[in-house]
Every structure is written in structure tokens, then in C-alpha cells.
Amino acid sequence: MSEFIGIFLAVLLAILIAPHAQKHADRIWAAVTRINFVQRNGVFISTYLIVAVVTWTVVMIILPQLYMVDFSFRFNLLPADIGGPKDTYTLEQYRYLLFGRAGDEDAMNWLHLQVFGRTILVSVLVTLFDFAICYPIAYYMAQVAKGGQARLLVLCLILPFWVNEILRAFAFKILFGTGGVTNVVLIWLGILDEPFDFLKADVGLYAGLSYAYILLMIFPLFNAIESLDHNQVEAARDLGAPWWRIHFRVVMPHAKPGIASGCTMVFMLCAGALAAPQILGGPSSLWFTQIIYQWFNTGGNWPRGSAYAFVLLLVCIVFVMAVMRIFKVRFGEIAK
């Protein structure tokens, strides 16, 4: 019925507007072509630019995000009830994350909160670990290695990352499984007596996560350090600075945007990782994204999944803001 009214109104509008538009067509056309933007690009290209950009920014980026937020404040209803009297705003989905089901013996939803806390904490640790192991390599490639050698190193770095994320996680599963190479080697060395389940202890997960995002740490670092004039390092050395002070006072301040960018990327990807925890996580361990995934699949509660996803998004935004504040860099420098 509402559809019929819609069509009726559209036809009515068209009938009312058409003669008017026709009478002034040349004037409207002239007004359109007088717009600076249209003059610069021509009518055809202008239309293409505007349609493409609006489709992307509005239909693909902004509206879905806003709708997801709106959706997370609603009840999980049957399709028939949507739009009905039961379809009101609620904080129920967020309350569940904090306090769990009403009437549970625990006051708080410790299971989910614990998983949430662990996700954030481990992501921070992985980020720090990646920074620690990547910084020397990035410095070596950018300042020490010669042209051809540096290019070869860059190529070697990129290669493993064309293998997709899931296969990389699978490689770690093979490496750390009870029959895996790690166990065989450790037993052969006499360090272990019997196979140790690294996957159950989450060692595999942490190693896999650190591995997965190395490239996103190393390249921003490399780009930032490469732009440093090596003479500055030489000058500091000539003036008697020890090597660690050169790094803290000369190289790192110069590479600040790169450090900020690398840390943000690694943290975000780590906190939002789904494949690695699914494949490498021990039976008890759960990543926050896995809970979201459950709400969308077996859990069958999309609004609650959206609410959890929005919480994750908020954490990421807070992290970016914090990094921008700490490193005093602008958004544009992070997202290079």
C-alpha cells in the first residue's frame, strides 16, 4: 500500500514539475554550466565524479556506519516486529556486555569483559613487540644497507605477505602443533621431555599475530627513517653521543610520524583480527572479534553483535586519538 502511495506521489510530482522545468530548461542548464566545478570538468565528467564520490562516501562509508550504530541500540526483533510498537531504542545490548543476562549469579559479564580486556592488552603488547623487533631492521635497511642490498631486503620483506593471512596462521599451526617442528626440535635438544601444546597455551596465537602485521610496522618506519639525512647521525656520533642516545634523540624524533603510523596500524589490525584467533586460538581462548562473529552466526543476535562491534570501533578511535596526542602528529600523517 505504502509503495503505491509512493509511486503515486512521484508521478504527481513529475507532472507538476515537468512543464515548469521544461519552460526554464535552458536557464537551468545555463545555471548548471556556470558552476565553477562543472566549468572546469565538463558536464559528463562532473556527473561521473559526483556520482562516484557520493556513492562511496555516503552510501558505502557514512550511512552503513551510522546505521550500524543505530541498529546496536535496538532490540533483537523478529522481522515481523520491526517498525512495530516493540521497535524502540534501548541500551540492552551494551548492558549485556557489562552485566550479562539479568538474573545471573555474577554481577558482571566477566567472560566477555575478560576477553575484551585480553584483546586490548595483547594487542598493545604485540604492537610493542613488533616495534621492538622491526625498528633495528628498518634502521638497517634505511641507513646502513646499500642500494641494491636494500632493494633485495625490501623484496624479501614483502614476499611472505602476499601469502594470505589464513595460510600464514596455518603455517604457525603446523609449526607449533604437538607434532610440530618446534616440539621436535625442543625435545631433540633435551629441553622438553614430551610434546608441549603451544596452541593451547596461546603461544602460537601471540607468535602468529606478531608475525601477521610486521610489514605494516616496518614500512612506515622504513619510510620515515630513510628521509633522515645520514649526516645528522654522523654529526651526533662525532660530537660523542653513544649509539643509544643517537637513536633516542636523533633518529626516533625524526621518525615519529612513521612510528605513530606503524603502531596504529598494527594495533588496529591486531585488535580487529579474526582469522588468526580462530585458527590458532586454544580451545578456551576467545578474541573479542570471535564473540562478535558468534553473535552474527550461531548466536543469531545482530543488534548485540553490532553493539560489540561499535565498542571495538570506539576503542580503535580512542587509540588513534591517543597516539596522535602522544606523538603530536596529524591524522594525515598516520594514514599515509
Next chain:
Amino acid sequence: MSSKTVMKLMVGFYVFLFFAYLFGPLLMMGASAFNVSSFPQVAPWEGFTFQWFGALVDNSAMVEGIVNSLWIGLGVICLSVPISLAAALMMTQIYQRLQPIYYVIVVSPVLMPGVILGISTLVFWDKLGVLANAEYESIFYNGMFLTVVGQSTFISAYCMLIFLARLQRFDRTQEEAALDLGATHTQVFWKILIPFLRPAVFSAAVLAFLTSFENYNTTVFTIQAESTLTTVLSGQIRLGTKPDVSALAVIIIAITLVGASVHEVLRRREMAREEAAREAAKRAEAAADLALTAKPIAAA
């Protein structure tokens, strides 16, 4: 041994360790593809075999996933390359005051976790489907279509960065010259801008395809009843696997190696060509200078 040699050795050792960490797991996985053992492992080594590559072809779920992934990759190219080109061109023309906001909006998908892009696309199109009162078979609930849209949301941002980098080197006077000579705007677009951007269009398309092909986080939410290579892989690995997954990895790594080598050769050739062009320009300039200085002498 001087302290400098010790330092050098230590640095060398560190670089070696780092690359061992990078390649070790992949080598193990590669090796397990050739082990007879029906569980993907390297030790104990039970004998050399190619049987797992054959098993790959029989894995019909995997084959179907690969075919779907290829189609989705093509769809993503068709959607994200035009969008990102437009977005990059818009960046140079938008009002100064709007530019920072515009930049934040179009770059935000790069920083947003993939799962969130997938979820928002899923719930948004689901709502559109409800509003339009669409059939269940319609496009609003089609996993392949939603995956193309969801992936393009952030892949367009990557491609846009490629176009922006190329556009920075664009000489606007070429455009003005063409317009002065009476070309229409559409002609300028097709005859000047697009040829100039062609290498960027090519790299953007390749990047879009590869990113789409290996995407999991967004896909797993938008794909619903369908499957892609990544969702099939993750499902099979979680349930415990046979070494045919390793065999697939070996194939992917081989393709990557070939692709990377070809890319490197092409790059070297292009650099050589640019170098030659620069040399030629310098020579022409020198010749012109010579002619200019020669003229007054001749006149005198």
C-alpha cells in the same frame, strides 16, 4: 677482533634471525605439502609425494571458493577503480575548507577494522532490503554482491592513495594547453588525464584484485550462504586438515614469486626508460642553450 667486527656480526645475525622468523613458518608449511603423512607436518618425514596437489583438485568446496573469489575480485576492480579515481580527482578540486573532513572520511576505511566494515555493510543492505520489500533472492541479500560492496569500501581508499601519488606529478598546464587548443573537457579527460594515469590504473587494479582475493575479515560477514577461498580455507583448517591446504599454499607462493620477479623486471625496465628520457631531455635542453648562445655570436 675489533669491536666494529663484533657489531657487524651481531647485526648480521639479527638480520638473519629476523628473516628466519619471516620465512621459517612458510618453508615448514611448504615442506609439509610434500610429506606423505596425512596430517600436515614435517617431522616425522614419511616420504616424498605430489599426491596432495591432486587432492586439491578433488576438493570441490575449495575449487568453488576459488572461482567465487575470482569473480568477487573482478567485481571489486570494476567498482573500486572508477570510485577511487573520482575520489582522487575530487581531492584536488574540493573546497579548501572541506578538504580535511573529506580526507578523514575517505581514509577512515583503511584504519577501520575489517570486521566492522563487513558488519555495517551487512546490516545496512539488510535494512535496505527490508525497506524495499525485496525478495530473498534479490541483490540486497546476495552474498557475492555484498562482499564486492563491503570490500570496495576500503579497497577504494587504497587505490585512491595510488592515484593521489600519481596525480601529484601531473602537470596541469598540459590540460590547459589542450583546452586552449579547443579540446572539450571530455576529450581532455580521455586523451590526457587517463593516458597519464594509466600506470596507476593498472597498479590500482592489481592491488584491488589481490587485496580482495585474500580478504577474510570483511568477507566472512558479508558472504553469508556463499563461500570464498578464504572462508573455505578457514573452515577447513579449523576442522583439522589434510596437507592439501599446504599444497595450495605452495601454489600461491610460487605464483607470488613469479609475479614479484616479473614486477621487478618491469620496474627496472621502466626506470631505465625514464632515465633515457631524462637524458634525452637534458641533451635537447643543452642543444637549445647552445643555439641561443650561438645566435648572438652569429649576429655579431
